[in-house]
Amino acid sequence: MRHYYLISLLLIIFSAPSYSGQIYKCERPDGSKSFSNQPCGGKAIDQTDQLTSNTSTSELTSAALQGKWLITMVGDMDxxxxxxxxxxxxxxxxxxxxxxxxxxxxxxxxxxxxxxIDTSGIKIKVLEFTGSRMKVDTMGIIQTLEKR
Structure with missing residues (x-):
């Protein structure tokens, strides 16, 4: 049953029409950060334009992407x-x-x-890239991946 949930989620992600919208970086009460397409409950620390201009994607190359990347976060979900x-x-x-x-x-x-990253029409925006970790926006869904 759990496989059906995940397969359904992947189908929704990859069959949904592409849209661009604002991404909010929020601070939780415990001090950790979260990303959402909804305004923060408190105050937004910054938005997509500021996020992408303050983080490095300079190491991002096709060669650096090679290998397996584990999805560790989807939105706020660990x-x-x-x-x-x-x-x-x-x-x-x-x-x-x-x-x-x-x-x-x-x-x-x-x-x-x-x-x-353009995968046959699905455009994935890399928000952060360190070579061992990346944060991406896949059609409005923020995901964090770690290299295996």
Whole structure:
């Protein structure tokens, strides 16, 4: 049953029309940061334009993307706290594959244009990239991934 939830989520993400909107970086009461497409309950620390201009994506190259990337956060949701199995993005050569609980979707060609990963029409905006961690905006959904 848990696989159906995740597969449904992936289908929604990859079949939804692309939209761009504001992304809010908020501070939680415990001092941690969260990202949302909704205004913060308190005050927004900054928005997408400020976020992308203050973070580095200079190390972002097709070569740096190669390998497996574990999705650790989706929005404010810590994926390790959910018993859904691992969700992975795999970059191999010029192919990108989404793997959900061990089930791979069909590989898609990808290209990189600045901080945009283009996977057959789905444009993924890389907000932060360190070589071992990246934060992306996939059609309005903020995800954090860590390299395996």
């Amino acid at each position: 994926m390790s706290s959910m018993d859904l199995g691992e969700d992975i993005w795999q970059f191999s050569g010029n192919q990108w594959t989404a793997i959900s609980s061990g089930r791979a979707l069909s590989p898609e060609p990808f290209s990189l244009d600045g901080n945009i």
